[in-house]
Structures are given as C-alpha cells and as structure tokens.
Amino acid sequence: MKLSHRLEQINQMVTDQYDHIWDCCCDHGFLGAALLQRGAADKVHFVDVVPSLTEVLEVQLARFLPDFLKGYDWQVHCMDVSTLRLPESSGRQLIIIAGVGGDLTLEMVQAITRTHPDRELEFMLCPVRQHYLLRQGLIELEYGLLDESLVRENRRFYEIIHVSSDSDCVISPIGDRMWDLSRDLDREYLSRTIAHYERMGRNAGQEAEQILAHYRKLQVSAEKL
Numbered sequence: 001m002k003l004s005h006r007l008e009q010i011n012q013m014v015t016d017q018y019d020h021i022w023d024c025c026c027d028h029g030f031l032g033a034a035l036l037q038r039g040a041a042d043k044v045h046f047v048d049v050v051p052s053l054t055e056v057l058e059v060q061l062a063r064f065l066p067d068f069l070k071g072y073d074w075q076v077h078c079m080d081v082s083t084l085r086l087p088e089s090s091g092r093q094l095i096i097i098a099g100v101g102g103d104l105t106l107e108m109v110q111a112i113t114r115t116h117p118d119r120e121l122e123f124m125l126c127p128v129r130q131h132y133l134l135r136q137g138l139i140e141l142e143y144g145l146l147d148e149s150l151v152r153e154n155r156r157f158y159e160i161i162h163v164s165s166d167s168d169c170v171i172s173p174i175g176d177r178m179w180d181l182s183r184d185l186d187r188e189y190l191s192r193t194i195a196h197y198e199r200m201g202r203n204a205g206q207e208a209e210q211i212l213a214h215y216r217k218l219q220v221s222a223e224k225l
C-alpha cells in the first residue's frame, strides 16, 4: 500500500513511540495501517463516523494485515470523533485528525480537550483549509507546538501541525518553522494565501484585514531574501 504524499509526510512526522495512536476520520485507514505496519504504537485505533466505511475497513484489516502484524493490536471504532474517550492511564497517546475542514478539526479538538481536562493531550492535525482558524483555536486552548510542516498535494496546500498540551513552544497563527521562503513551494503558498484573504477582505472586512497583515509581514521578510 503506497501512501499519498500528504499522508506519507504525516507518517514521517510520527517519530516517537506511542501506546495508542488514534487515526481519526480514517476513511480508507491507509495512514493508520502504515503506522500499525511499522509498529509506531502498541495499539492503533481507526475512527470514522460512517458505518459502511468502518465495516469494510474492519474486514480488510482482518483479511490483509494479520500475516505481518503479529503482536500488534488494532481496533476499528464507528463513532463521532468529538465523542472520543481515551482509555484511563494508558500511557502516551497521539490523536491524528486529517482530511477534514479546519473548523471541524477545531470542534473535535475542543470537544476532546473538554472531555479530558486533566490529561496531557497530543494531536497531529492536517486540515483541509482554515489553517488560521485552527491555529487560533489551538492557541486559545493553550496548546504548544511540537512540529509543523507544509505539503502540497494535487495542487492544494496542507499544513501539518503537531501540538501538545505539555509543550511551552508558542504556536504562531500563520505558522513559523514550517516556512522556508527560499523554496518556490512556500512562496506560492504565501501568495495564494494573501490573495485569498484579499478577496475575503473585500467581502468580510476587518477580521480578514487583520489576518492579512500577519501574512503580509511574512511576505516582506520573503522579499528581503
């Protein structure tokens, strides 16, 4: 099974060993299967809200995985990610949410955070659009950055944001260490993002203007390179 460029980048950013990894909004389950296959966690959970998807995934995992996955544990859950309850005192856990909008991703992170007020929580997030909104929400929830990167797939850009409640590293609302403005990829993403907020500013006004100011500052620094 070959992962897409975006999923492979997420896979590579999982560098530590976990007791549980949650592949939320898993759909086909490719990412979770890759993590399971390389033993990134003692147990990999596949979570999706659509029963027809989880039923097929369960059958496929049972049929194709056992030969090379002896000793690894996995489970498929048909549920809304927002209702997730992590097992008590089960060691280090990573919750991955990829492939849904930034607004929905944030709602899921907010719900899981509310349900686990006293737990250390770690998320790997890769939303489709609304990166700024998600980052603002993570800052309000007082998460700290562990790592971040930028990836392009099928002409669309994605930010991958790895955060923890245990990190003191401030999250930037527009991203920080993911940018390498000597690369064409990053410059294109920056100018596309600025064009997007310029369009929004014409219709939605002041908030878009404030966001735009952040990205324009970054553009000024890019021009000095």
Ligand SMILES: C[S@@+](CC[C@H](N)C(=O)[O-])C[C@H]1O[C@@H](n2cnc3c(N)ncnc32)[C@H](O)[C@@H]1O
Pocket: 007, 024, 025, 026, 027, 028, 047, 048, 049, 050, 053, 079, 080, 081, 082, 097, 098, 099, 100
């Ligand atoms: C485009 S797929 C993403 C697949 C994979 N994670 C990726 O990044 O390529 C989005 C999946 O999110 C699932 N989904 C949407 N809302 C959900 C929710 N509230 N709880 C669980 N799964 C959800 C959908 O059923 C769908 O399978």
